[in-house]
Amino acid sequence: xTNSRRPLFSSNPRWRWFILTTVLIGAAMSxxxxxxxxxxxxxxxxxxxxxxxxxxxxxxxxxxxxxxFLPLFGRLADMFGRTRMYNLGFIIFTVGSALCGIxxxxxxxxxxxxxxxxxxxxxxxxxxxxxxxxxxxxELGRAIGIQGAVQAISMAIGPFxxxxxxxxxxxGTHWRSIFYVNVPIGIFGxxxxxxxxxxxxxxxxxxxxxxIGSSTFAxxxxxxxxxxxxxxxxxxxxxxxxxxxxxxxxxxxxxxxxESKYKYxxxxxxxxxxxxxxxxxxxxxxxxxxxxxxxxxxxxYLENVANFSAFSAGAMLTPIPITMS
Numbered sequence: 001x002t003n004s005r006r007p008l009f010s011s012n013p014r015w016r017w018f019i020l021t022t023v024l025i026g027a028a029m030s031x032x033x034x035x036x037x038x039x040x041x042x043x044x045x046x047x048x049x050x051x052x053x054x055x056x057x058x059x060x061x062x063x064x065x066x067x068x069f070l071p072l073f074g075r076l077a078d079m080f081g082r083t084r085m086y087n088l089g090f091i092i093f094t095v096g097s098a099l100c101g102i103x104x105x106x107x108x109x110x111x112x113x114x115x116x117x118x119x120x121x122x123x124x125x126x127x128x129x130x131x132x133x134x135x136x137x138x139e140l141g142r143a144i145g146i147q148g149a150v151q152a153i154s155m156a157i158g159p160f161x162x163x164x165x166x167x168x169x170x171x172g173t174h175w176r177s178i179f180y181v182n183v184p185i186g187i188f189g190x191x192x193x194x195x196x197x198x199x200x201x202x203x204x205x206x207x208x209x210x211x212i213g214s215s216t217f218a219x220x221x222x223x224x225x226x227x228x229x230x231x232x233x234x235x236x237x238x239x240x241x242x243x244x245x246x247x248x249x250x251x252x253x254x255x256x257x258x259e260s261k262y263k264y265x266x267x268x269x270x271x272x273x274x275x276x277x278x279x280x281x282x283x284x285x286x287x288x289x290x291x292x293x294x295x296x297x298x299x300x301y302l303e304n305v306a307n308f309s310a311f312s313a314g315a316m317l318t319p320i321p322i323t324m325s
Contacts, residue, residue, distance in 0.1 A: 015196075016134045016135055016139075016143075018196050019130065019131070019134045019196060019197055019198065020131060020134070020135075020143050020146065020147070022189065022192045022193050022196045022197060023086075023127045023130055023131055023147065023197075024146070024147060024150045025185065025188070025189040025192065026086065026089060026090055026093075026123035026127060026189055026193070027123065027124065027127045027147055027150055027151050027154070028150050028151065028153075028154040029093060029120070029123070029154075029182055029185060029186065029189070030089075030093065030119075030120035030121075030123045030124050031124075031150075031151040031152075031154040031155045031158075032154040032155065032157070032158050032161070033062065033097075033116065033120060033158070033182070034062065034063070034066075034155055034158065035155050035156075035158030035159055035162075035295055035321065036158035036159070036161055036162040036178050037058060037059060037062070037113075037162065037178060037179075038059055038158070038159060038162070038295045038296055038299055039158075039159045039162035039163045039166070039299050039310055039313060039314045039317070040162055040166060040175045040178055040299075040310070041055055041056070041058060041059065041296070041299055041300065042299055042300050042303040042304055042310075043166060043174070043175045043303075043310060044058060044106070044109070044175060047175065048105070048106040048109075050106050052300075053229075053233065054106055055106070056229075056296070057106075057110050058106070058109055058110060058113055059292075059296060060225065060229070061110045061113040061114050061117065062113045062114075062116065062117040062120070063117075063292070064117075064221065064222070064225055065113075065114045065117035065118060065121065066117045066120055066121050066124070067221060068217065068218045068221055068222075069117070069118060069121035069122075069125075070121050070124060070125050071125075071217070071266050071267050072121075072214045072217075072218075072266060073085060073089075073121050073122050073125035073126070074125040074126070074129075075209065075210065075214075075264075075266050076209070077125060077126050077129065079209065080200075081200030081201075082126045082129050082130050082133070082200065083126075083130065083193070083197045083198060083199060083200045084200055085122050085125070085126050086122065086123060086126045086127070086130060086193055086197060087190065087193045087194055087197070088119075088122055089119045089120070089121070089122025089123040089126070090119070090123065090186055090189045090190040090193055091119070091186075091190055092115060092116075092118050092119030092122065093116055093119025093120055093122075093123060093182070093186055094119070094182060094183055094186030094187060094189075094190065095115065095119070096112055096113070096114075096115035096116030096117070096118070096119050097116055097179045097180070097182035097183055097186060098179070098180070098183050099111075099112035099115060099116075100112040100113060100116060100176075100179035101173075101176045101177075101179035101180045101183070102176075127147060128144060128147065130197060130198075131143050131144055131147055132144070133198070134198060152321075155321055156318060156321040156322040157318065158321075159295065159299075159313070159314040159315075159317040159318055159321075160314045160315055160317075160318040161178075161314070162178045162310070162314055163309070163310040163311040163312070163313055163314020163315065164311055164314065165177040165178050165181065166178065166310040166311070167309055167310055167311035208263075208264055209264075210258070210259075210262055210264060210265060210266045212254070212258045212262075213255055213258045213259050213262060213265060213266045213267075214266055216251045216252070216254045216255040216258065217251075217255050217266065217267075219247070219251045220247075220248050220251035220252040220255055223244045223245075223247040223248040223251065224244075224245075224248045224252075226244050227241050227244035227245050227248060230244070256269075291320065291321060294317075294320055295317060295320070295321070298313070298316075298317055299313050299317070302316060302317075
């Protein structure tokens with residue numbers, strides 16, 4: 001019995017470049033939404049009549065969810081197939097984007113951003129792996145370089161594109177257009193991924209999923225973010241903040257112990273013994289720490305204090321991620 005679902009270009013010796021193009025669609029979308037909504041935060045704050053402490057969760061919900069689920073989804077892809085997970089990522093991301101666009105309340109928006117980030121995590125966690133299994137060694141560096149460049153460019157143009165869409169107010173959509181723009185692209189990407197990406201190889205015995213490691217990792221990150229975010233308002237010595245930090249330390253300790261002894265860890269700590277791996281992660285952490293701090297704060301200053309339009313503010317912020325990329 002033949003499988004009717006085959007990559008359209010599998011008979012073409014250059015079919016792998018169609019695979020790369022398809023992967024780039026997902027990589028670009030998920031990277032773009034890391035930065036595109038920042039320029040809309042002042043607008044969202046005025047629209048929903050909310051304080052800054054709630055408005056910031058529109059950005060934070062996406063980044064926190066992405067951080068929690070990236071290693072988890074990479075592990076799930078090892079178990080259930082990368083193409084399957086990538087296709088699912090396209091669907092979830094597109095649905096999440098549509099929900100963000102119709103969000104009637106800020107609470108609905110934050111939940112929709114979490115859904116969107118789950119889809120983005122599935123896309124980001126599997127893009128490089130699909131490229132790696134599709135390209136020969138002599139072309140792999142070039143393909144991964146293209147993928148990295150597209151992600152960096154997408155993140156860089158996010159503020160500019162977001163400001164442009166808000167200023168154009170296409171069909172009266174205003175800020176909603178920064179989310180609606182993902183829907184047709186996501187639908188196209190879903191169809192392309194289904195027909196073009198290589199089928200997952202038949203999986204043998206599935207390894208056990210690290211539920212303890214994944215749950216303690218998610219909980220530790222959540223309590224750390226809550227402590228750092230709420231500490232400014234409640235005071236760093238308040239009982240609530242102290243409890244948050246203690247819960248973070250407790251869960252993170254369990255996570256480290258679990259990953260060190262588990263046969264199929266979510267994160268292999270042996271990788272950190274490699275200097276290049278550790279140095280790259282540390283450098284990346286501080287680079288993105290500075291970048292996203294600026295991309296979050298500056299739209300409020302430029303739009304609310306300096307009275308720039310969303311388009312002008314986005315254009316002024318664009319050089320920052322470009323130079324860091």
